[in-house]
Structures are given as C-alpha cells and as structure tokens.
Amino acid sequence: MIQSVDRALQILEFLRKNPRGLGVTEISISLQVAKSTAHRLLMSLEEHGYVQKFGRESTYRLGLKFIEMNYTVTKNLNVLEIARPFIESLSKETGEIVHLVTLEGQEIIYIDKVENSSTIRIYSQIGRRGPLYCTAVGKSILAFLDEREAKKLVDKIEFARLTDYTLVNREALATELATIKKDKYSYDNQEHEMGIRCVGAPIFDHNGRPQYALSVTGPLDRMSDEILQHHIPLLKDTAKKISRSLGYIN
Amino acid sequence: MIQSVDRALQILEFLRKNPRGLGVTEISISLQVAKSTAHRLLMSLEEHGYVQKFGRESTYRLGLKFIEMNYTVTKNLNVLEIARPFIESLSKETGEIVHLVTLEGQEIIYIDKVENSSTIRIYSQIGRRGPLYCTAVGKSILAFLDEREAKKLVDKIEFARLTDYTLVNREALATELATIKKDKYSYDNQEHEMGIRCVGAPIFDHNGRPQYALSVTGPLDRMSDEILQHHIPLLKDTAKKISRSLGYIN
DNA sequence: CCCATGCGTTCCTCATTATGGAACGCCATT
DNA sequence: AATGGCGTTCCATAATGAGGAACGCATGGG
Numbered sequence: 001m002i003q004s005v006d007r008a009l010q011i012l013e014f015l016r017k018n019p020r021g022l023g024v025t026e027i028s029i030s031l032q033v034a035k036s037t038a039h040r041l042l043m044s045l046e047e048h049g050y051v052q053k054f055g056r057e058s059t060y061r062l063g064l065k066f067i068e069m070n071y072t073v074t075k076n077l078n079v080l081e082i083a084r085p086f087i088e089s090l091s092k093e094t095g096e097i098v099h100l101v102t103l104e105g106q107e108i109i110y111i112d113k114v115e116n117s118s119t120i121r122i123y124s125q126i127g128r129r130g131p132l133y134c135t136a137v138g139k140s141i142l143a144f145l146d147e148r149e150a151k152k153l154v155d156k157i158e159f160a161r162l163t164d165y166t167l168v169n170r171e172a173l174a175t176e177l178a179t180i181k182k183d184k185y186s187y188d189n190q191e192h193e194m195g196i197r198c199v200g201a202p203i204f205d206h207n208g209r210p211q212y213a214l215s216v217t218g219p220l221d222r223m224s225d226e227i228l229q230h231h232i233p234l235l236k237d238t239a240k241k242i243s244r245s246l247g248y249i250n
Numbered sequence: 251m252i253q254s255v256d257r258a259l260q261i262l263e264f265l266r267k268n269p270r271g272l273g274v275t276e277i278s279i280s281l282q283v284a285k286s287t288a289h290r291l292l293m294s295l296e297e298h299g300y301v302q303k304f305g306r307e308s309t310y311r312l313g314l315k316f317i318e319m320n321y322t323v324t325k326n327l328n329v330l331e332i333a334r335p336f337i338e339s340l341s342k343e344t345g346e347i348v349h350l351v352t353l354e355g356q357e358i359i360y361i362d363k364v365e366n367s368s369t370i371r372i373y374s375q376i377g378r379r380g381p382l383y384c385t386a387v388g389k390s391i392l393a394f395l396d397e398r399e400a401k402k403l404v405d406k407i408e409f410a411r412l413t414d415y416t417l418v419n420r421e422a423l424a425t426e427l428a429t430i431k432k433d434k435y436s437y438d439n440q441e442h443e444m445g446i447r448c449v450g451a452p453i454f455d456h457n458g459r460p461q462y463a464l465s466v467t468g469p470l471d472r473m474s475d476e477i478l479q480h481h482i483p484l485l486k487d488t489a490k491k492i493s494r495s496l497g498y499i500n
Numbered sequence: 501c502c503c504a505t506g507c508g509t510t511c512c513t514c515a516t517t518a519t520g521g522a523a524c525g526c527c528a529t530t
Numbered sequence: 531a532a533t534g535g536c537g538t539t540c541c542a543t544a545a546t547g548a549g550g551a552a553c554g555c556a557t558g559g560g
Contacts, residue, residue, distance in 0.1 A: 001290075001293065001294050002254050002258070002290055002517085002518065003516090004252050004254045004517090004518085004547065004548090005254050005255055005291065005294040005295070006294055006298075008252070008255045009295075009297075012319070016319060019322055019325070019326040023507075023508080024508055024509085025507065025508080033548075033549080035507090035508075035509085035549090036509080036510080036511090036548075036549065036550080037547080037548055037549070039508070039510090040252055040547080040548085041255065043251065044251050044252045044255040044256055044259070045255070045259075047259075048256075048259040048262075048263075050259065058507075058508065061326070062319060062323045063323075064323065064352065064354050064361075066316060066322075066323045067320055067324065067359060067361060067376070067377045068266075068359060068377050068378070068379060069262070069312060069316040070317055070320030071376060071378055072266045072316075073312045073313075073314065073316045073317060075269070076312075105299070109314055109317060109318060111314075126317070127320055127321025127322075128318075128321060129318065252546085253519095253545090253546070254546090273536070273537080274536080274537055275535080275536065275537080283519080283520080284520040284521070285520090285521095285536090285537075286521080286522095286538080286540090287519060289537070289538065290518080308536075
C-alpha cells in the first residue's frame with residue numbers, strides 16, 4: 001500500500017462523507033498529517049478533477065470527474081444492459097419498485113432501480129450500499145454463495161438492530177438462509193426499514209456465482225402474503241431469465 | 251504534484267480508455283514505470299475499490315467504487331434537482347430530447363438528459379464530455395462567459411472538422427458567438443453530428459456565471475426552422491426560469 | 501483601528517518511503 | 531519438456547514526499 005496514494009483516496013472518502021466540503025486544515029486533522037501534506041494531496045487530486053473548489057469557497061468537494069468515470073463503469077457493466085428489460089417488465093407486472101444489486105465486498109451496491117410510477121431517478125438508491133443480513137437481496141446472495149465464502153461473510157457481519165424485526169444473531173440468520181436456499185427466494189419483513197417489505201431472488205453469472213440479486217419492494221399494505229403469492233413466481237422467473245441471459249446454465 | 255498519486259490517477263485514466271481491462275505489464279508500459287511500481291499502485295487502488303479484477307481474469311478494470319462516488323456527487327449537485335422539473339416540461343412540450351450540461355475545464359459535461367419517449371437512460375450521455383465550439387450548449391456558455399475567460403477558452407480550442415458543417419476557425423466562431431449573445435440562444439446545425447440539429451441556451455448561477463446550459467436536440471426533419479420558432483421561446487423561457495431558481499437576479 | 505487568530509499557501513531540509521531491478525513461480529503455448 | 535510471458539515478491543538505494551516554519555490574507559473582537 002503506497003502511503004500517499006492511500007492518503008489521497010482517504011481524502012476522497014472524507015469528502016464523500018462530508019459533501020458540503022472540507023478545508024485543508026480539517027482534512028489534515030482527519031488524516032493526521034501536516035497541513036502542507038494535505039494541501040499537496042489535494043492539489044494532485046484537483047489536477048485530475050477528483051476534487052474541486054466551488055465558486056470562491058476555499059473548501060474542497062468531490063469533483064465532476066466522478067460523473068465521467070461513472071459513465072464508463074456503468075456503460076461496461078453489461079449486467080445492467082441485459083437485466084434492464086427484465087426488471088422493467090417485473091416492475092410493470094408487480095406495480096412496485098424493483099432493485100438490482102451486486103455483491104461488493106461485505107455489502108451490496110444498488111446498481112439499478114425501476115419504478116413504473118414516475119421517471120424520477122436522480123435521487124434513487126443507485127450507488128448506495130446496503131447490508132447483507134437484513135435485505136432480501138443480501139440474504140438471497142448469502143444463501144446461494146458457496147459455503148466457504150458465505151461463512152467468511154457471515155462471520156464478518158456486525159449486526160445492528162435497524163428495526164424491531166431485524167435478525168441480529170448468526171443462528172437465526174443461518175436458519176433463514178437454509179429456508180431461502182430451499183425456496184429460492186428471500187424475504188425482508190421490515191428488517192431494514194419499518195413499513196417496508198421486500199422479496200428477493202439471486203441472479204447467477206456465467207460462473208454460477210450469485211453475484212447479483214433482484215428485489216421487489218413495497219409498503220406493507222401493498223405487500224400482503226396473498227399479493228406476494230402473485231409477485232414471487234414473477235420475481236423468481238425474472239431472476240432465472242436474467243441468469244440465463246448472463247450465460248448461466250441450468 | 252505528488253508523483254505516486256499522479257501515477258495512480260493516470261492509471262484510472264488508462265482504464266477509463268480501456269474499459270475491457272488492462273494487465274499489470276500493459277499499465278507499467280503506458281506509465282513508463284517498473285512492473286513492480288504499477289503493481290503496487292494497482293494494489294492501492296484496488297484496496298479502495300477504484301479498480302478491480304473481474305472473475306479470475308488478471309486484468310484490472312475500473313471498480314464499482316465509482317458508482318458509489320457518483321451517487322454522492324450527483325446527489326449534492328443541486329442544479330440537477332432544481333432543473334429537473336423544468337427540463338422535463340420542456341421535453342414534454344417540444345417532444346424532443348433535452349440535455350443539461352455544465353462547463354468543466356475546456357469542455358462541457360452532460361449532467362442530465364430527459365427524453366419523453368422512453369425510460370431508458372443507462373446508455374444516455376450522462377457523464378460524457380463534449381466540445382465547446384460545435385455544440386449548442388457549448389456555444390451558449392462561451393457566448394455569455396465574461397470576455398477574459400471566454401478568450402482563454404477559445405484560444406485553447408483545437409478545432410476538429412467533425413462534420414461538413416463544423417466551424418473550424420476562430421473568426422467564424424467569434425461572429426457566431428456575437429449573434430448568440432444578441433439572440434440569447436444558440437444553434438448547432440449538424441456541426442457535431444450529421445442529421446442532428448440542436449438549439450441551446452445558457453443557465454446562469456447565483457454569481458451570474460453561465461455555468462450550465464440547456465439544449466433541445468432532434469433529427470433534421472423534426473427540427474425545421476418553423477418548428478424551431480415554436481421551440482426556441484420555450485427553451486429560452488426554461489433556461490431563464492432555471493437561472494432564477496438558482497438565485498440569478500435579472 | 502489594530503491586533504490576534506485561523507486559514508490556505510509556499511519553501512526548504514531531512515529521512516522516510518516509493519522506486520526499479522532482479523529473481524521467482526505460474527500458466528499457456530509449442 | 532522447454533520457452534516466453536505474465537503477475538508477484540523482495541531488497542538496497544536514492545529519489546521524493548513529509549513536516550515544520552514562515553508568510554500573506556481575511557475575519558472578528560477588543
């Protein structure tokens with residue numbers, strides 16, 4: 001790990017967490033380096049567009065370079081292109097929000113979202129991270145990862161009781177993962193957010209790895225057990241079709 | 251400029267230009283450094299999620315971290331939120347694609363796009379860069395920047411004849427910029443892409459700077475002079491409304 | 501009105517730290 | 531089985547990034 005690169009990237013992280021901007025001194029304190037060091041790092045980042053000063057403020061914020069980089073990354077994530085039509089249909093058929101996520105480290109990242117009601121998307125979840133243990137998508141992925149990898153991830157989970165319904169111990173989670181593996185879909189019964197219920201299913205890539213997952217999300221009153229009996233087959237079918245499109249056999 | 255940080259960010263640039271992935275050796279050659287140096291830089295970037303290896307390939311690509319960073323950046327670019335409803339109306343009224351761009355260095359970056367026909371957006375222009383001298387949005391911004399800054403930018407332009415209609419000399423551009431300043435809107439008559447015609451107008455931020463611009467884009471047959479006589483007042487009005495919402499007085 | 505404070509910026513010396521070369525191991529290709 | 535190309539690891543060296551001190555500027559309080 002190269003010290004100066006690591007510090008530069010740490011700065012980006014600080015700025016991500018402080019989107020209103022940070023000054024040189026604040027950053028030098030957070031990093032525990034001299035002001036001149038922080039200043040030099042910022043100049044390097046600024047040169048490449050990753051941070052910028054706005055107007056005549058002397059605070060730095062994340063730069064527009066990230067919008068450009070995001071363009072390339074999403075353009076080349078072909079799961080997005082492949083999955084798009086499928087998740088649009090699923091959203092239309094269920095009338096609910098559909099999310100597509102990918103496993104990334106010990107969390108999931110939302111990589112696409114479709115809601116049929118409106119075209120607004122700027123403030124969607126896309127790009128947000130979420131936990132594995134209390135989301136339908138996360139549990140679907142965990143349940144279908146090979147045992148060794150799943151164990152590794154489960155061991156690292158730091159459970160937080162986000163709602164009264166959140167599972168907060170490994171035993172309860174293990175039991176549920178077994179059920180998910182049998183049923184081939186997962187629930188999130190207000191475990192992540194009160195009043196919100198989701199059903200999820202894993203998507204397998206051409207290596208047979210449950211790299212992605214799909215979910216249908218809605219408020220409690222529109223996600224009763226009877227209604228879910230309608231949604232779940234559609235969800236499972238969509239996930240299966242996407243997996244097949246990604247080159248997954250069987 | 252810190253050498254190692256600069257090199258690390260250069261690697262990201264190489265990967266952006268080679269989205270199919272690059273190996274350690276290829277990168278070390280591009281950077282003109284030892285393989286071990288390239289390797290160490292890549293490990294630092296990988297640690298933070300900015301690059302990653304896919305599957306069992308040994309080539310690196312841009313990482314999903316950029317999706318996460320993009321989320322924060324766009325969320326805090328409040329011009330997007332403010333402009334959204336206006337550009338949606340404009341798209342509905344004109345029936346054409348509407349783009350929102352921001353000035354960034356010597357180019358524009360597309361930061362939002364609305365097309366009323368479909369919800370597809372993944373492969374939109376958002377995040378792409380474009381030139382100042384042959385786009386309606388670019389010319390609108392150039393025309394209204396204060397003289398000193400405009401001159402700086404115009405002097406740096408490297409003209410490329412993208413189509414038969416592209417303006418490729420400073421004199422012709424200067425004449426047109428004067429017209430734009432008088433009319434308060436700009437044309438792109440197939441200057442950037444054959445068969446595509448655009449009209450653009452500047453958006454002023456609270457400092458009175460034409461930081462953003464707006465355009466209506468369509469194929470030649472739907473963008474005749476008569477039709478444009480209908481679109482242009484709507485465009486100018488929309489740009490004015492957004493400017494006012496951003497705090498621009500007068 | 502002036503001084504104190506806190507900020508960003510610049511400069512220079514020192515030793516920390518990134519560098520490049522060499523050597524290794526792995527894989528695919530012949 | 532041998533070769534070439536790749537990613538990876540290690541290590542000594544000196545290049546380079548770090549920190550401290552000093553400056554200039556703005557701000558606000560006495």
